[in-house]
Amino acid sequence: MADKVGIEVSVAIGDAVKLARADVVAAYPITPQTHIVEHLAELVASGELDAAYIPVESEHSAMSACLGAAATGARVFTATAGQGLELMHEVVYVASSMQLPMVMTVANRALSAPLSVWGDHSDVMSVRDVGWIQIFTENGQEVVDNVLCAFRIAEDRRVLLPVMVHLDGFHLSHMIEPILFPEQAEVDRFLPPNQYPFPLDTAKPVTMGAFAPPVIYSETKKAQEVNIRASQEVIIECWREFGDAFGRYYSPVEGYHSEDARVLLLTMGSFSETAMTAIDRMRDDGKSVGLVRLRLWRPFPFEEIRRAVKEAEVLIVVDRALSFGGPGGPVCSEVRSALYGEAKRPKVVSFVGGLGGRDISLDGFEAIVSRGMEIAETGSEREFEMFGVRE
Numbered sequence: 001m002a003d004k005v006g007i008e009v010s011v012a013i014g015d016a017v018k019l020a021r022a023d024v025v026a027a028y029p030i031t032p033q034t035h036i037v038e039h040l041a042e043l044v045a046s047g048e049l050d051a052a053y054i055p056v057e058s059e060h061s062a063m064s065a066c067l068g069a070a071a072t073g074a075r076v077f078t079a080t081a082g083q084g085l086e087l088m089h090e091v092v093y094v095a096s097s098m099q100l101p102m103v104m105t106v107a108n109r110a111l112s113a114p115l116s117v118w119g120d121h122s123d124v125m126s127v128r129d130v131g132w133i134q135i136f137t138e139n140g141q142e143v144v145d146n147v148l149c150a151f152r153i154a155e156d157r158r159v160l161l162p163v164m165v166h167l168d169g170f171h172l173s174h175m176i177e178p179i180l181f182p183e184q185a186e187v188d189r190f191l192p193p194n195q196y197p198f199p200l201d202t203a204k205p206v207t208m209g210a211f212a213p214p215v216i217y218s219e220t221k222k223a224q225e226v227n228i229r230a231s232q233e234v235i236i237e238c239w240r241e242f243g244d245a246f247g248r249y250y251s252p253v254e255g256y257h258s259e260d261a262r263v264l265l266l267t268m269g270s271f272s273e274t275a276m277t278a279i280d281r282m283r284d285d286g287k288s289v290g291l292v293r294l295r296l297w298r299p300f301p302f303e304e305i306r307r308a309v310k311e312a313e314v315l316i317v318v319d320r321a322l323s324f325g326g327p328g329g330p331v332c333s334e335v336r337s338a339l340y341g342e343a344k345r346p347k348v349v350s351f352v353g354g355l356g357g358r359d360i361s362l363d364g365f366e367a368i369v370s371r372g373m374e375i376a377e378t379g380s381e382r383e384f385e386m387f388g389v390r391e
Helices: 009-019 034-045 059-071 082-087 089-097 122-126 140-155 184-190 214-246 271-284 302-309 330-339 362-378
Strands: 004-008 024-027 052-055 076-080 103-108 133-136 163-168 176-180 253-256 263-267 289-294 296-298 314-319 347-352
Touching: 004 009, 009 034, 009 103, 009 140, 009 176, 024 034, 024 059, 034 052, 034 076, 052 059, 059 076, 059 082, 059 089, 076 082, 082 089, 082 122, 089 214, 103 122, 103 140, 133 140, 133 214, 140 163, 140 176, 140 184, 140 214, 184 214, 214 296, 253 302, 263 271, 263 302, 263 362, 271 289, 271 362, 289 302, 302 330, 314 330, 314 362, 330 347, 347 362
Parallel strands: 024 052, 024 076, 076 103, 103 163, 133 163, 263 289, 263 314, 314 347
Antiparallel strands: 004 176, 133 296, 253 289
16 A cells, blocks of 8 residues: 555646556646646657547547447546536436446536536536436545546446546545545456446447337336436445455445434535534533444445434524525435425424535534524424525
8 A cells, every 4th residue: 555645636636546547638727627637648658658648629528429429438537516516407317217337426516607616516416317416525535546446446347337426626636635536456356347338349339329209218217217226236236346355335324423413414525524623622621422324325334324314303404505486405305305295304404504615614614514403493394505605
């Protein structure tokens, strides 16, 4: 095992892709993911990564190139953020519905208008239902680890689905952190060569992604739904084997002082680490508070969420995206759905905050918990509150 290296997280992602021995990188630079693909271009140009690097004219083209490369059986990587993810939106659906394994890191960014290059989860929620496996990370080590896991999960013959690895724009993508990189031989043992079972073959030409009349369309979507739900077992298996090999274990839902807490906070992404420090401070003051971190966004871990929160009295969900005219936070909406009909469930309180790159500090998380408890105690029927808005 190599020593820890102080490195920008975006650059570390490029090094993880090199360790994974990617065959094709198709990319278009957009803030805040640009450093990822810039570094990969350097690695390919220097000969450190033996891969085809395809500089394209747009994110739509980047994903289209990824489709073609994945269909030949290549190990494929790309990265994007915010408006770039929106531009490739149409083609993102095709990758999952055609069972083309690939990995894409998304440096999460707010969506226009007004124009913002800063981070929140608006772009994630716009692709919530595109059929990709989606994993959230909290720090640079988790990003590197889960990029390696993502290739293995995507290419597993029981899955054959594309995977997004989410990291918060700027709050994580541009941070310099100590990261432990595995040796190439260790990665090679964990991540075998891609053996895509249906590669394009000029000797046996086939049509892929053809027109489908109504008589078969519903059945194809049902098969796709069964497949992504079944992938959760493989994801958990991969995380367990990664932990056995490298000593770092991951789960769909992860708790922090959550087992005995009366009040639970639920977060996703890099803000979870700030929330953990806030939880420590509140517990030192005698408050019965814990944290639940949602790592696996798709497929959604219904049973794990139910088990994680069933003993709590109050569950406060913090979203970094707003569902306009709807229930407020998309994550909270999913959690409420998971808990609907449960005989024993906490009072769920929804907050939306941290939009457009705005921070939520330690004091901010403490204020959210205090206000959430107040809402729960008064029995307020408000769908959600926006935290920190000047009115």
